[in-house]
Amino acid sequence: MAKRRPLSYGEYLGLDELLDLQHLVSKPRQHDEVLFLIAHQAYELWFKLMLNELETAISHMLADNLAEATRLIRRVVPVQRVLIQQLEVLETIRPTDFLKFRSILHPASGFQSLQFRELEFISGLKDEKYLNLHIGNEMSYEQLLKRWEAPSLWDGFRTVMEERGFNVGRKEKGKEEANYELEVEAILKIFTESKYSHVAELAEVMMEYDKYFWLWRQHHIAMVERVIGSRPGTGEKIIEKTMGPTSFRPSGVDYLQTTLGKRFFPALWAARTRIGAY
């Protein structure tokens, strides 16, 4: 039998393929496009890791294994901090240098990032408009549809609450408000009664995850405004197609501002207001 060649570092990591994936589009080659491209690729790798952790965390929640769910979501948080810090690298691109290759990127935009939407969907923020954006690309659509149909982190947390006897309502169209009220009431008990301390710990780490996602949105906007000001983004047309016609031509920053109110777990945040006396 032929002896197996010992595994090498490069083979294990698929480095030949990985390091051959930086296909610049600028002609003549623009120095800063390398940074721009690698930063985005690095983001997508981290997104892949986050999805892997969160998917398993959800299955632990559904199996009522709170310690493992908490541990895995807690792992995602330092990754999110890395993602925020990474924006600083992009901020070193001078507007004059970015403008040298930006126009060639049209209409490609981070707005189309499939894994970013998967992260939103897996967290419970499911907006059909973003799903429909991928109609026409069968593979992406199927991938996102799977996330749409699969239980989210919030579904997992609702199951955890139900396991402890809380009535958090049924998931039905039109019942969202009634359910939300029941969820907040249950969470209030979870945050304040010591017998639920393990659930409270899970809720805390979920808030941490939600907070860092929100902070990323804020830091990304600040970076965008610093680099391109209030110009329209490269995905302007796609945004209009996805979100519907707007009465004004929004700048990229205007669109991003509309996303700042998004939270994955609004009931966790709402419960904070109701803890204790005023």
Ligand code: HEM
């Ligand atoms: C110089 C660097 C960057 C600039 C100027 C920039 C600019 C923009 C703009 C203007 C938008 C709004 C959509 C549009 O008009 O196209 C946007 C959206 C977005 N960008 Fe960036 N971006 C940069 C880097 C990044 C990086 C590194 C990522 C990491 C994946 C990223 C991810 C996203 C995502 C996910 C959205 C959609 C957000 C949402 O819909 O909530 N961007 N970006």
